[in-house]
Amino acid sequence: MELKGKKVLVAGTGLSGIAAAQLLLQMGADTILYDSNEKLCREEIRAKSDALKEIPVVLGELDICLARQLDLAVLSPGVPLDAPAARQLADAGVPLWGEIELAYRCAKGRLAAITGTNGKTTTTALAGEILKSHFADVNVVGNIGIPYTSLAARMTDETVTAAEISSFQLETADTFCPDVSAILNITPDHLNRHHSMECYIAIKESITKNQKPGQACVLNYEDETLRTFGSTLEGRLNVIYFSSKQKLARGFYLEDGTIWMAGENGVQKIIAVDALNLLGTHNYENVMAAAAVTRAMGVPMEKIVKTLQTFQAVEHRIEYVEEIAGVRYYNDSKATNPDAAVQGIRAMERPTWLIGGGYDKQSEYGEWIDAFDGKVQKLVLIGATKEKIAQAAAEKGFLDLVRCGTLEEAVAYCHTHARPGDAVLLSPACASWDMFPNYEERGRIFKETVRSFLT
Numbered sequence: 314m315e316l317k318g319k320k321v322l323v324a325g326t327g328l329s330g331i332a333a334a335q336l337l338l339q340m341g342a343d344t345i346l347y348d349s350n351e352k353l354c355r356e357e358i359r360a361k362s363d364a365l366k367e368i369p370v371v372l373g374e375l376d377i378c379l380a381r382q383l384d385l386a387v388l389s390p391g392v393p394l395d396a397p398a399a400r401q402l403a404d405a406g407v408p409l410w411g412e413i414e415l416a417y418r419c420a421k422g423r424l425a426a427i428t429g430t431n432g433k434t435t436t437t438a439l440a441g442e443i444l445k446s447h448f449a450d451v452n453v454v455g456n457i458g459i460p461y462t463s464l465a466a467r468m469t470d471e472t473v474t475a476a477e478i479s480s481f482q483l484e485t486a487d488t489f490c491p492d493v494s495a496i497l498n499i500t501p502d503h504l505n506r507h508h509s510m511e512c513y514i515a516i517k518e519s520i521t522k523n524q525k526p527g528q529a530c531v532l533n534y535e536d537e538t539l540r541t542f543g544s545t546l547e548g549r550l551n552v553i554y555f556s557s558k559q560k561l562a563r564g565f566y567l568e569d570g571t572i573w574m575a576g577e578n579g580v581q582k583i584i585a586v587d588a589l590n591l592l593g594t595h596n597y598e599n600v601m602a603a604a605a606v607t608r609a610m611g612v613p614m615e616k617i618v619k620t621l622q623t624f625q626a627v628e629h630r631i632e633y634v635e636e637i638a639g640v641r642y643y644n645d646s647k648a649t650n651p652d653a654a655v656q657g658i659r660a661m662e663r664p665t666w667l668i669g670g671g672y673d674k675q676s677e678y679g680e681w682i683d684a685f686d687g688k689v690q691k692l693v694l695i696g697a698t699k700e701k702i703a704q705a706a707a708e709k710g711f712l713d714l715v716r717c718g719t720l721e722e723a724v725a726y727c728h729t730h731a732r733p734g735d736a737v738l739l740s741p742a743c744a745s746w747d748m749f750p751n752y753e754e755r756g757r758i759f760k761e762t763v764r765s766f767l768t
Contacts (some may be wrong), residue, residue: 336463412462413485436456439603443616491524496695632756645739652681668759691718720748
């Protein structure tokens with residue numbers, strides 16, 4: 314679709330919506346910003362960018378007459394397809410794109426797109442660093458915090474992009490087609506949005522739907538769903554597996570503390586995990602996935618290995634904060650579902666005081682509690698899910714828990730009771746939205762509170 318002169322509504326006025334509106338204005342579209350929250354301030358929204366000073370801003374209920382005038386609507390990732398405004402737009406026959414669909418249609422160059430329930434941010438950040446070691450013009454965008462639309466207009470045929478793609482973003486993808494895709498794992502998450510596991514799986518797998526013969530898809534061999542899905546792709550795409558448990562005839566695998574690559578030319582040692590700055594098997598899987606993605610994008614193996622040796626953990630994902638009085642503090646605020654929080658527990662090598670709880674995404678917590686396995690000294694609960702988690706813990710026979718009103722209170726409790734040689738881990742197994750605007754703010758408050766005990 315030629316965007317110049319088209320009347321386009323952008324739904325959502327957060328980071329993605331603002332970036333989408335800016336891009337549409339650059340493309341010459343007659344752009345309108347919309348948000349269902351009627352309590353927002355129009356002038357504050359326009360103040361987010363100089364380019365938006367004159368843009369119309371519509372708040373509250375969407376007028377059906379306006380909907381019928383539109384050529385296109387671009388939905389921010391936080392706007393589900395079953396939201397009232399989205400349904401109204403669809404009923405009016407307005408094409409619905411997501412922010413990544415808009416970006417993809419405007420961007421140039423080559424694209425590696427990474428999705429999965431857990432590990433997306435670390436893998437995308439690592440893939441981006443590897444790509445930068447070989448290509449001159451590299452962008453790292455998407456769910457990692459930099460809207461794809463914010464950089465799309467400046468991309469050229471020589472640009473290489475690594476994108477973290479969420480299920481929310483894939484929900485509204487149409488022609489989106491990465492040169493290399495990756496699905497790291499699929500475990501229950503966001504079922505309050507997608508309503509069923511079958512729907513969630515289908516959305517994750519749809520990252521490959523437009524890929525062409527000869528393009529690549531990286532999959533986790535240890536995920537049964539993805540192993541089955543991979544068999545349906547073989548013959549159409551170059552399927553590259555990685556495994557943390559089995560030696561593969563083709564692909565990347567972990568064996569005896571070393572990552573290997575097997576292929577037509579035999580087996581090649583990539584790196585010993587002791588040489589990495591990342592903890593835990595889940596991170597070794599992220600390393601293998603990033604190596605597979607970037608190798609498929611054409612990066613020489615020696616450059617991949619050199620970057621692996623220097624890469625540091627991303628913020629908010631099992632991030633070391635401080636050691637105070639012999640107690641080490643770790644920020645795993647990005648563990649917004651139980652499966653991600655399981656990985657946080659497994660990475661701990663000390664008796665652990667675990668801070669958990671938050672917004673309820675209709676998750677189940679039994680497997681997370683099973684992973685405590687004698688390592689968790691005390692479960693310190695906060696947020697809307699604290700009673701639900703406490704009940705799940707009791708059903709599993711875990712009674713060493715305490716409830717706190719705020720994150721600051723939880724950190725203070727751990728500081729008072731933890732002993733030298735222990736660890737304090739914020740790994741909530743829940744989203745942050747009941748107490749914080751995002752997991753980044755939750756992690757920042759945790760780190761600030763921890764460091765307040767240094768003085």
